Amino acid sequence: MFRYFETLVNPYPAGKPETPPTGLLAFILYFSRPVLPLLILMSLLTAMVSAAEVLFFSYLGELVDWLSGAEREGFFAEYGWRLGGMAAIVVVGLPLLVLLQSLLTHQAVFGNYPMIGRWLAHRHMLGQSMAFYQDEFAGRVSQKVMQTALAIRETVMKLLGLLVYVVVYFGGAMLLMGIAEPWLMLPLVIWLVGYIAIMWVFVPRLRRVSMEQADARARMTGRIVDSYSNIQTIKLFADTRREQEYARDAMEGFMVTVHRQMRLATLLSVSLTLLNSLLLTSVAAMAIGAWYFQAISLGAIAV
Template sequence: MLRFFERLVDPYPDQPESVPADRLWPFVLHYSRPFTGLLAAMAVVTALVSIAEVVFFTAMGELVDWLAEADREGFVDTHLTSLIGLGAAVLAGLPLLVFLLSLITHQGIFGNYPMLGRWLSHRLMLEQSLSFFHDEFAGRVSQKVMQTALAMRETVTKVLDMLVYVLVYFTGALVVLGAAEPWLMAPLVLWLAGYLALMRVFIPRLRRVSMAQADARAVMTGRVVDSYSNIQTIKLFADAGAERAYAREAMDGFMGTVHRQMRLATWLSVSLATLNTLLLVGMAGLVVLAWYHRWVSLGETAVAIGLVMRVRSMSDWILWEVAGLFENVGTVQDGINTLSRIPEVQDRPAAPALRVQHGEIRFEDVVFGYARGSQVGPRVFDGFDLNISPGEKVGIIGRSGAGKSTLASLLMRFHDLQAGQITIDGQNIAEVTQASLRRQIGMVTQDTSLLHRSLRENLTYGCRDCSEERLWQAVRQAHVHEFIEDLVDPHGRRGLDAQVGERGVTLSGGQRQRIAIARVLLKDAPILVLDEATSALDSEVEAAIQQHLYTLMEGKTVIAIAHRLSTIAMLDRLVIIDKGRIVEMGEHESLLARDGLYASLWRRQVGGFLGE
């Protein structure tokens, strides 16, 4: 039975996920649709539990009247059947309703709801453009994915629980008291007016503080995660004091919101306690007076006081649930700003997959400048043209900031152009799916970052179904085998099964780059982009790998970017760019004979790296 309710909603749906609306309730409803039936069932059963409690109080009042009026000797004979029926209803009915409510909430909603929200939000974040992650803390994004889903569940369930339970219970209490004596409803009505006044005064303030607290918490978490992510830099510069001050500033900001919240909580608690005491004293005085004048029975007196005691305890729960509700609303509102952001780079509707038969690449009148929000910065390329023939090996050379890596990023469609187009075999890369484009391009970057998984998982990331023989062939070609046997993680896993740490921190830069080369060897894509692919390797290892790289290039269209000119001097064509323009183009010898920028860079390098 438990498993049945746990499986009513699949928390990992496979269908494509759309970006939710950026307004609170449409955003919440977007993630609540799969749970509509369960939420409706929860509301109905909650109402039944509320009715059952009111009926139970009424039955207890009747029992008091029976005890007050009955003869002890004939009590059992007169009321035995009623007592058995009442006991059976209380013993069986209420626990069964609570059991059903628990199945719906605990098994059906509480676990699946936040997990579905996290799953869908995570999928959306994976679809975000690269620039999105350049502008956000990874810890801040992950916190919003984790916390927003939980806050949505709390928001929806609290609203339903409070609305249904309170509405049904309070209405039932008024009906019971009104049936005994209409004017007994007066204390409850006056209390309700005062209660609503308290909510109107305190809740908006709590809501504002909660939203400020959610922002402050996100900033605090982002700063702490930033410190941990860059711990090597902190250690290198021995500036832990500045780092503590950086975190302390955010923590102080968060504590300021906590103090404001707690001050409001203190005044709210005192005000509510005063209001509830007035209700209890007022109702007790009235029912005693009514009993004294024989306007109500002893049982009705007991019911009235019992209901007021229940309302009194419920009022504390409601008010703090409402305060908690707005804290969750603040968390959701904060998450909306991130989770409902539309990716800058999107596939067009019904975009086809890229098909590469030859590997011809054309940059046609490309115009591009990095954007920050709606603002586009200075243009990196303005009318850039470059044609690369099928199977041609082209080296891209230029000073730092000339636009070399940007050219590779545009080919991978990490950013969209402001004008012009890039085509592969005549297909505009903006009109095909991003996934199919990137599957057809193997790329090794200068800053190689590995996943915090095993070495085997990192090597086979682009080729999950490769054979063991093919894996080891790539491992040997990239000279990864030289250090595999020495790898041992803290849990004792060795070799290919060893975990490489976050971003591959347990490995040297050269080892990470060799793994990246092996990974591209396994991917075996028809187009190859090498962006400083051997920059982290020492000369001996670079020379050993170079031959395998030339083997890798066979039959592929290649774009190679390097500061170390000796690594790409033997390519078919060298393209020298400066400030986003092609200033020279040709083979190594012809460019040296021309005695232009390339020859100048070659002479200045003398086996080293380009200057600024």
């Protein structure tokens, strides 16, 4: 079973090596084309898993209502078949969806996707001239080939995950809140506006810092690898202290980008936590208020 999914995609696509496009979306699509059908199918399965989890939350709310309003003697006679259906979805349906989604994600995509990028980029780099390599560090070139493949996979996977989260989880939450009490949708709308604003502020900054960090990492790796590659020349003719300072200069430049990125990551994490805390507090307060005025049930509050 694992082998079948691992061989769904050829990680070494044939064809004449081409120069990758310069635009961001075109560049990502160029390396993603062999796995594009699997990415679409994986996203659909992820959406189905998310929808099943949202449905489970709805079932929990209904279960609270059943338990609070039913008599013990006739509970299973009245709700037994519903409980059986709920159990079948949770115990059988959801694990099967997760199994198929995980096989596509981890066996078919996660390993093959970046290898496709490495293979295409490596073939392209082999076609470069001698003059190109005379002006470049071999370590930096190899590092960029390796990093680019992983960066494309992480970008696409996180983007697809974010879209599924917004469409399914947020849409499901809006639906459940709207059914229980339309006013409960207001905090979610405010949360969405705040979330978009936070992403609008932080994502461009993180993207710029990540690009600078990738260049700094490639420069640092290039200097270190080239030092080892030319160790005989360095031992015979170079000054060890000067070589150390040369490598340290690249390391310090890399650390500058690391500190900038981590500062943004901390601010982003705190901002999202604060936004989520305000959402939970406002929804809980409005739900309790609606229950106090007998507008919603205990099950709706549990959801």
